[in-house]
Amino acid sequence: MTGKIHFIGAGPGDPELITVRGRRLIDEADVIIYAGSLVNPAVLDGRKPSAVVHNSAYMDLDAVIGVVKEATDKGLAVVRVHTGDPSIYGAIREQMDRLDALGIGYEVVPGVSSFLAAAAVLKKEYTLPDVSQTVILTRMEGRTPMPPKEKLVDLARHNCTMAIFLSIGFIEELCSTLIEGGYDPKTPAAVVYKATWPDEKVIRGDLTDIAGKVKGKNVEKTALTVVGGFLGDEYGLSKLYDKRFTTGYRKGTEE
């Protein structure tokens, strides 16, 4: 019998922020491969004493697939644990394609992405009426290039809510590019470092001063920058809960 592999989104850090299914599959797994650079090892605490744990920070794609193949050939249950949700900068697709080629079955269990955890930590709503109804998830061009039509300066034109991953090391350039692209320099911005971890930090400012505020605070990795008017206090009220507005479930008081 061939074993199966589950890709699991471990959530942003707090071990309670994994799905019930993700937790169960980890607890039942024979072999665990986790992204040790970002996943909180506490999500593995309920594993079987016999479970074999591999940290993918020290492995390349061939090594990961090698471990999966050997274990599934033996009929073992394997979990591949990614931070946040595996569909966001998770490098999951290349693994799935290799598994397809080998005829190894897999399933994906979603997780709470760090950009969602950041909104919860900030107690904000990304899609405020009259402010922004669009969220751009992106990153800066670093060691890996961006597709030519997705340069940050072009994305900035929309002035919508933006969550920028993997870019805290370039925050000065990030802010100047967003201003160059069309955000008002006074647009609010926040950096959330290690959202939902015990050593979480939140830094608030605007595009002119957030980079300076981040400096010297040991915020070097695992931080997300969010930008947009959603961090401010001006917005329209929703139609959904407007007492004058009729919805499929509720009749409004006036039309």
Ligand code: SAH
């Ligand atoms: N799949 C992950 C993202 C992996 S890319 C997800 O869905 O969240 C790694 C980047 O994610 C980091 O550079 C950082 O920008 C962000 N990140 C991951 N966990 C984070 C956390 N707990 N707090 C803030 N940013 C985080």
